[in-house]
Amino acid sequence: MTYHTGLSRDGPGLLVRDLMSNETDVELKLIASIAPDIAVLQNVDFDYDQVAVTLIQQRLADMGHKMAHSFITRPNTGIDSSFDLDRNGKFGEPRDMLGYSDFAGQAGMLLLSRLPFAVDGTKNLSSTLWRDQKQPGLPADGYYSDDILAVLPLHSVAAWDVAIQTPSGPLHILTSHVTTPAFDGPEDRNGLRNAAELRFWRRYIERPEFRTNPFVLLGTMNNDLAGGEGHKPTLHSLLGHPLLQDPKPTHANGMTTAEWSNGLALRVDYVLPSRRFGVRAAEVERTPQSPDGSRHYPVWVDIVWK
Numbered sequence: 001m002t003y004h005t006g007l008s009r010d011g012p013g014l015l016v017r018d019l020m021s022n023e024t025d026v027e028l029k030l031i032a033s034i035a036p037d038i039a040v041l042q043n044v045d046f047d048y049d050q051v052a053v054t055l056i057q058q059r060l061a062d063m064g065h066k067m068a069h070s071f072i073t074r075p076n077t078g079i080d081s082s083f084d085l086d087r088n089g090k091f092g093e094p095r096d097m098l099g100y101s102d103f104a105g106q107a108g109m110l111l112l113s114r115l116p117f118a119v120d121g122t123k124n125l126s127s128t129l130w131r132d133q134k135q136p137g138l139p140a141d142g143y144y145s146d147d148i149l150a151v152l153p154l155h156s157v158a159a160w161d162v163a164i165q166t167p168s169g170p171l172h173i174l175t176s177h178v179t180t181p182a183f184d185g186p187e188d189r190n191g192l193r194n195a196a197e198l199r200f201w202r203r204y205i206e207r208p209e210f211r212t213n214p215f216v217l218l219g220t221m222n223n224d225l226a227g228g229e230g231h232k233p234t235l236h237s238l239l240g241h242p243l244l245q246d247p248k249p250t251h252a253n254g255m256t257t258a259e260w261s262n263g264l265a266l267r268v269d270y271v272l273p274s275r276r277f278g279v280r281a282a283e284v285e286r287t288p289q290s291p292d293g294s295r296h297y298p299v300w301v302d303i304v305w306k
Contacts, residue, residue, distance in 0.1 A: 001031075001034060001039040001218075001271070001299065001300040001301075002040045002041075002042070002219055002269050002270070002299050002300075003030075003031065003040075003041050003042070003294075003296065003297075003299070004042040004177075004220045004258070004269055004295075005041050005043050005044060005294050005296075006043065006293040007027065007041065007043060007044045007045065007052075008044065008045050008106055009045055009106075010102065011102070011103060012045070012047070012105065012106075013047070014045075015044070015052050016055065019055035019056065019059065020055065022059070025059070026290055027293060027294065028056065028059050028060060028063065030285065030287060030298065031060060031065070032060050032063035032064060032065040034285060034298060034300055037113065037114045037115060038111070038113045038114070038115070038171075038173060039112045039113075040111050040175045040219060041109065041110045041112065042177045042220050043107045043177075044056075044072075044107070044108055044109065044110045046072060046074055046075055046104075046106075050072060053072055053110060056112075057070060057112070060112075066114070067112040067113060067114055068114070069112070069114070069115065069116055069164075070112050071110075071111040071113075071122070071160065071162050072108065072109070074104075074105060075105060075108035075109065075126070075157045076097075076099035076126055076153050076156060076157060076158065077097060077098075077099035077104070077105065077106050077107050078099070078103050078106050079099070079104060080096065080097055080098075081097060081151060081152065082151075083096060083145075083147070083151075085097075085189075086184075095183075099153075099155075099156035100156060107157065107177075108157060108158060109158050109160070109176075109177055111162055113164055115165060115166055116164070116165050117164055117165065118163035119165075120163065121163030121170060121172065122160070122161065122162045122163050125159040125160060125161060125176075125204075126153060126157075126158040126159050126160070127153055128153060128154045128159065129149070129150075129152065129153060130152050130154040130193065131152070132154075133154060133196055133200065135196075135199060136196060137192045137193075137199070139189045139192055140187070141187075143189065144189075154193070154196055154197060154200060155200075156177075156178075156179040156193065156197075157176065157178075158177065159176035159197075159200070160173070160174070160176070161173070161204075168305040169214070170213065171215065171216070172210070172213055172214070172215035172216075173215070173216055173218070174205070174215055174217045175217070175219040176197060176201070177219055177222075178197040178220060178221050178222045178223070179193040179194045179197060179222065180194070181193075181194035181223060181228075181230035181231070182229045191229060191231060192231075194222055194223060195230070195231040195234040198221065198223065198234045198238050199234060199237075199238075201238060202237060202241055205241065205244065206243070210243065210274070211243075214274055214276045214277065214305070215274045216271065216273045216274065216277075216301075216303070217244065217272040217274075218272060219269070220269050220296070221235065221238075221269070221270050223235045223268060224267045225239070225267075227264075228264065228266045228268070239270075239272070242275075244272045244273075245272065245273055245277075245279065246270070246272055247271070247273070247282035247301050249271075249282040249283050249299050249300075249301070250282065250283055250284075251284045251286050253286060256284065256286075257297050257299055258295050258297065259289065261295075268296070270299070271299050271300065271301040273303050276305075276306060277303040277304060277306060278303065278304035278305075279301060279304070280302040280304055281301070281302045282299075282300070282301040282302070283299070284297050284298075285297050285298040285299070285300065
């Protein structure tokens with residue numbers, strides 16, 4: 001399951017406060033009711049002592065769904081680049097961070113699992129530099145200087161390859177929260193970064209090990225073939241990759257995975273198993289949205305190991 005949650009707050013420590021006062025129970029009850037074996041949660045604030053992670057696991061266990069194993073790393077959000085990335089003449093603002101954020105660790109990612117992690121095989125890919133991609137797709141006309149490109153990561157939040165030990169063998173969970181392709185100018189810096197992050201995964205699954213190692217690619221891709229902003233050919237190329245399958249999630253209201261108050265409705269969250277798996281079912285869990293909660297819905301896929 002992937003779920004872009006509402007578990008991010010306006011300042012450090014506030015998520016821990018709300019978890020301790022049970023103010024996050026609506027979304028946690030939703031997760032517990034779906035009862036996934038593996039869940040990647042986006043938009044979860046990071047703290048160094050992982051207090052929030054422990055509290056989330058405790059609350060889920062109290063609700064009857066124990067997910068004892070967790071993986072989290074410090075996200076790129078809120079790390080100051082020391083540059084004026086948006087060229088507005090000001091430094092240290094949210095858009096000047098390596099990943100957009102009001103504070104360090106805001107809106108990170110969390111992987112929870114009922115199953116243990118494999119001893120070997122997990123990789124944190126978050127420090128990959130944008131400039132080092134085979135097709136970097138950088139803004140034209142030297143929008144970013146060489147000094148900026150020496151520190152600017154490809155992934156605005158995080159990217160992981162996490163190996164989970166299942167009864168049938170290791171399963172690789174490939175996941176990231178891709179940049180929103182909006183809120184920029186004619187240089188298209190966010191649109192190009194979104195496309196570069198999607199191309200990253202297309203190349204990554206072409207490594208020799210993934211011709212034999214089962215995997216699932218999932219997360220918030222922030223791109224929809226049918227609407228919104230973003231480079232559509234890049235997303236189409238990823239979804240159509242011969243090693244992947246796209247079990248389009250079903251719901252009476254279609255495949256929309258996020259709805260905003262302005263009426264925009266898009267499919268931006270994906271669970272894409274490798275073709276080694278059979279698929280029993282795929283669904284967008286379209287529960288009523290709360291005014292202060294996430295604009296996204298959980299997306300889950302029930303897979304069968306062939």
